Amino acid sequence: MTQLLLASQSSGRAAMLRAAGLDFETTAAHVDEEALTASLLAAGQTPRNIADALAEAKAVKISSRLPGVTVIGADSTLALDDGAMLTKPESPEDAAGHLRRMAGARHRLFSAAVAARDGAPVWRAIGEAKLWMRPLSEAFIADYVAREWDSIRWTVGCYEIEGAGVTLFDRVEGDPWTIIGMPMLPLLAWLRATGLAPS
Numbered sequence: 522m523t524q525l526l527l528a529s530q531s532s533g534r535a536a537m538l539r540a541a542g543l544d545f546e547t548t549a550a551h552v553d554e555e556a557l558t559a560s561l562l563a564a565g566q567t568p569r570n571i572a573d574a575l576a577e578a579k580a581v582k583i584s585s586r587l588p589g590v591t592v593i594g595a596d597s598t599l600a601l602d603d604g605a606m607l608t609k610p611e612s613p614e615d616a617a618g619h620l621r622r623m624a625g626a627r628h629r630l631f632s633a634a635v636a637a638r639d640g641a642p643v644w645r646a647i648g649e650a651k652l653w654m655r656p657l658s659e660a661f662i663a664d665y666v667a668r669e670w671d672s673i674r675w676t677v678g679c680y681e682i683e684g685a686g687v688t689l690f691d692r693v694e695g696d697p698w699t700i701i702g703m704p705m706l707p708l709l710a711w712l713r714a715t716g717l718a719p720s
């Protein structure tokens with residue numbers, strides 16, 4: 522039985538752990554993110570704290586049924602500078618609407634990771650990236666969404682920064698791993714310190 526489990530269906534997250542040479546398995550967390558997000562927003566929580574809470578919920582839920590296993594949960598949230606929080610698009614039309622709202626403005630992307638053992642959080646980190654999306658024409662948005670829908674439908678910002686998302690931005694501050702979905706640098710430092718990654 523593995524000692525490290527990623528409670529995520531995100532292909533990008535698993536790819537980052539694989540690239541780091543880690544020995545891990547994955548499972549879906551099956552946390553009701555929509556309900557939890559709605560209740561946290563209603564309670565006035567920030568997108569940053571919502572990412573942290575969702576990552577913890579995923580890690581704690583799975584670890585509570587796997588004694589002794591270190592479970593990593595993760596979550597990413599996107600905050601527009603007007604305070605609104607965008608979630609994954611439900612349709613190509615939804616994605617076009619998100620891009621219209623982000624175009625010509627800055628947004629922040631928070632990626633939280635929480636490690637849990639035996640149902641309790643034992644480590645956490647939150648990464649923040651700032652992204653300035655350039656103004657986008659309607660024709661560009663329509664063509665981009667038509668071409669990229671199959672991949673961007675799974676992303677909180679309607680882009681894969683390591684893919685065609687590069688065409689959307691004037692400027693990005695923050696590390697690419699945070700944008701793709703996890704604060705990998707602090708996570709790897711902790712995994713090395715706990716013997717779960719080669720040091």
Ligand SMILES: Nc1nc2c(ncn2[C@H]2C[C@H](O)[C@@H](COP(=O)(O)OP(=O)(O)OP(=O)(O)O)O2)c(=O)[nH]1
Binds near residue numbers: 597686
């Ligand atoms: N490959 C890639 N993925 C991105 C990028 N930006 C955001 N994402 C993905 C990472 C996550 O899969 C998704 C954010 O949604 P969530 O944090 O709720 O995770 P998701 O539901 O996909 O998986 P999980 O809850 O971990 O099973 O957006 C990017 O630039 N590249």
